[in-house]
Amino acid sequence: MTNHPSVLFELSEAISFIHSRGWCPGTGGNFSVVSSLSPLRLSITPSSVDKESVLPEQFIEVDETGRLLSGSGKPSAETLLHVAIIESRRAGCVLHTHSPWNTALSLACPEDRRSLKIYGLEMLKGLSGVATHQHSETVPILGNSQDMTALSSEVLSVLSEQPECHGFLLRGHGLYTWGADVFEARRHVEIFEFLFETVGRLKSIGAADGFFTYS
Template sequence: MEHPQLPALLAACHWIGEQGWCPATGGNMSLRFNHEQCLVTESGRDKGSLTAQDFLLVDTASNHVPSGRIPSAETGLHTLIYRLYPQVTAILHTHSVNATVLSRVEKSEALVLQGYEMQKSLHGQRSHVSSVMIPIFENDQDIAALAGRVAAYAETTPLQYGFLVRGHGLYCWGQQVAEARRHLEGLEFLFQCELQRRLLEAP
């Protein structure tokens, strides 16, 4: 499937695999193809060794897959983000240890990051003094139900960079693959810092 950003997405996926952020074929990635369709990783593929043939064309409005092949089980979350935010062109979903553990350690409905210089890796952030809020949604094997909760949240509070699914992992995105990759790297660094801070400050 030809797309000008696909080589950059494949490079990002291979890099993610090297980081160990999508073990055991976990995670899923996507790219907006046009106004009506997106490319989503096929189910069960190792993200560190993806090829262009591992991305399936999916109808954004209906989640229909014209090829009849099976995309990621979480395709509905990708198509939701594309419907909500026309400026988003790439989505990365990872299962890192830091994101997974921190989403369980934090008991509230959002992780608030403040005081870190690396917050400036996120689009629009200009200072460590600001607060960055990453929503946390309860995990659910019913992806339609989970997508419904994300959509309901977004009706009142715009999702900026991504969100966590408790005990599951991180979804993040960008206006280009490069921005999505920068957001992922920045958030992973922030998650690791925050987890270390909580461990060191624990009584």
């Protein structure tokens, strides 16, 4: 019931690429791919592993409670957030990045707003099911917390309230996005990080009107 080595190799390559772009420096971020939905089993990066080079044999196998089933290393506390996303979206792969632009934009969100809305950009079409640049993508922004049980139930409720979203931000922390498989989830990371950097650069030169808003 474990993932095929070629799937783990694909995930390993995706993590190296994401690290090389500066989107998960050091040991930041965590990355998983589902091996079975029922019962839920996933391969995930163990806690405190440098993301520059994660070998396929370094992934650990865990269940829906985050309990270690095989491999060596400690499951990340954030495993429960991966499980919440998989259960809510039937995702096959969940990727979590800590980039400067996603961190900056989540922190720039006014206290009374709960999401970042991005619209009118061609690259939005890289998100699954989006066919036009006129799409408006709402990215929920959740408060950061070390209480992963509480945070995972908040993730479940936000994802059920916003069934169209392709990812969400944790304030001052990072992005969670997902896909049917590693290929799609990796593309979503690239698209979101492009969108965040573009919005951040537009904002920093005072030219953002018409492309994003906090709502």
